[in-house]
Amino acid sequence: MAPDPILEGLLVPGNNNTDLEQNLQPDHPAAPNGHGLGKRAKHLLLFSTVCCIGLVCFALSTSVVLDDIALPTSSGKPELKRVTHAPSAAGYGNGTLLGAVASYLHRTSFHFQPEKNWMNDPNGPVYYKGYYHLFYQYNPEGAVWGNIVWGHAVSRDLINWLYLDLALVADEWYDVEGVWSGSITIREDGVPIILYTGSSAASEQTQNIAYPEDPSDPMLRKWVKDPENPILRHPSGVGIKDFRDPTTAWKDENGQWVLTVGAKMGTTGMALLYKSDDLKHWELQSNPLHAVPRTGMWECVDFYPVANLGQAAFDSYLGSSPSKYVLKVSLDDDRHDYYALGGYNRISESFVPDDVTRDAGIGLRYDYGKFYASKTFFDPVKQRRILWGWVNESDSEANDIAKGWASLMAVPRAVWYDTETKNNLIQLPVEEINGLRGHQVTHKGIHLGAGEVIEVPGATGSQLDIEVVFDYPNVTKVVHEDATHDDGYHFDCSQGGAAHRGLFGPFGLLVLADERQKEQTAIFFYISYSRSKDQWTTRFCSDQTRSSLLPDVDTTVYGSFVEVLPNEDTLSLRVLIDRSVVESFVQGGRMVITSRVYPTVAADQASHLFLFNNATTAMNVRRIDAWQMETISMHAI
DSSP: OOOOOHHHHHHOOOOOOOHHHHHHHTTTTOOOOGGOOOOOHHHHHHHHHHHHHHHHHHHHHHHHHHHHHHOOOOSBBOOOOEEEOOOOOOOOOOOOHHHHHHHHHSOSSSSOOOOOOOEEEEEEEEEEEEEEEEEEETTTTTTSSSSSSEEEEEESSSSSSSOOOOOOOSSOOOOOOEEEEEEEEETTTEEEEEEEEEEEEOEEEEEEEEEEEEETTOOOOEEOOOOOOSOOOEEEEETSSSEEEEOOOOOOTTTTEEEEEEEEEEEEEEEEEEEEEESEEEEEOOOEEEEEOOOOOHHHHHHHHEESSSOBBBBBBTTTTOEEEEEEEEEEETEEEEEEEEEEETTTTTEEOGGGOOOOTSSSOOSSSSSEEEEEEEEETEEEEEEEEEEEOOOOOOHHHTTTTOOOOOEEEEEEOOOOTTSSSEEEEOOOGGGEEEEEEEEEEEOOTTTEEOOOOTTTTSSEEEEEEEEEOOOHHHHHTTTTTOOOOOOTTTTTTTGBBBBBEEEEEEEEETTTTTTTTTEEHHHHHHHHTTEEEEEEEOOOSSSOOSSHHHHHHHEEEOOOOOTTOOEEEEEEEEESEEEEEEEGGGGEEEEEOSSSSSSGOEEEEEEEEEESSSSEEEEEEEEOOOOEEHHHH
């Protein structure tokens, strides 16, 4: 397929993004002597241009798609289209994309994001009087970090959202440089309160409290700060810039409130422990909830119980049901979210990890891609724990300014204890996401030869929900017959990405790919054997090296190990694709990778889905299902 002439004209090799986009800014004043369009006319012209481009691109790409799908066979179903080329390490040309078009192509359709400007951490998610509330770090003045306040939105179903007025603004000495992250705690009388970090003009981080002006308002539209703020200041030994992000408070066995705040001393990250009788006057305890050397500053600490059996979640931290505890920390040093499973010693009021080699900050991660500053809450409606996480951009700041927005939230995930492995959490999209599924295509029993790529007909478009199951290959036979084979730990996801060929990998999907795969995001499994350790290991990777023709985007290859139990003979994968974000849930949610990608030609109906096998051994696909996804509603009241 020849490059789309409309988009090709907007891809200008060698041009400077900033210069090109500044020439198209609608807010530039009119030319001297009255020449040129006025501001309002420029806005209308730009809006009309973007709409026309979208319509033309859709029409052109649709005509191509109709030609691509094979004619029905005698069974009435289109055949899978086999392609002759597999992923390679070859490069391709670069270009720059106009800001207005990039915003149109890359703004998501079923992920939460503000109408415009910058967003980061989710704050204080809670269910209250019939509404799910999501607060978030927000810059009302631009698409870069700064001027941080609390944005606010509400939803009946976690899917469609209403934007509300700002909940908290920077208007006091203790938060004049930013109303930073925090949590919501429900008091005994059922009223929610906000505990948050403020940053002063001196960059001192303090903890503060706010109350709803009208607790009878289910939307909690107005908040009032306590006149006694700040209620907590940094303790001795902790720097003024290293004390932030209070958790949701919980009750101990004596009826006192317990709270943790992230901090560090030297290079030791920790969750400081405080106790209170009234949620306002707090006393620092002699020991932290937990601390791990050489992990640096702990941000956005989260601490909660999960059931030992089943998917049940708890509101109370002291319930009688058998439970594990999860301690999550966001590491400021590497911007990843780590968690550890363990117990809660109620006497010392400390977290005890099950495995010190997988402790907070050094072991498991929620997500091995773009996912940070996460926060969970208990959903009383469906008795589940829900996880929100911030997904940052992977393009340049200049591109974000040109788009007029930056960042989004991952889809809300249900979280529970993995009773099969007993050493990790399961994360999957909340069930409400399934309600966005539209037209479905299904294929079964697909043979993927070595080096083969097969297009999945009917699975076009840049808004998809995909479920695929691969047979786990017969690796035992290979070990006995091929005594010299030893991929071992030599393979790494970043070692050639999807172009690195091995005996049992890579194989998986090419998503957001154009017909000729000039743009493609490969998400794949790679199975290897280490003779010295006498074990097979399975990795899952997300390769962004060929995801976009744009020059200034991140091309990291994400990946890590995924546990496959001896009695499991399949590898499963669910993928949510939403224009510029790819969320991969592996082996029933045992491992997750979120990627940001910025396709230019592989957009809208010009985006195709392929199965690929770049291994030297054939693979089998038991089944693949793909659904078109609807667009959600997000608007202001």
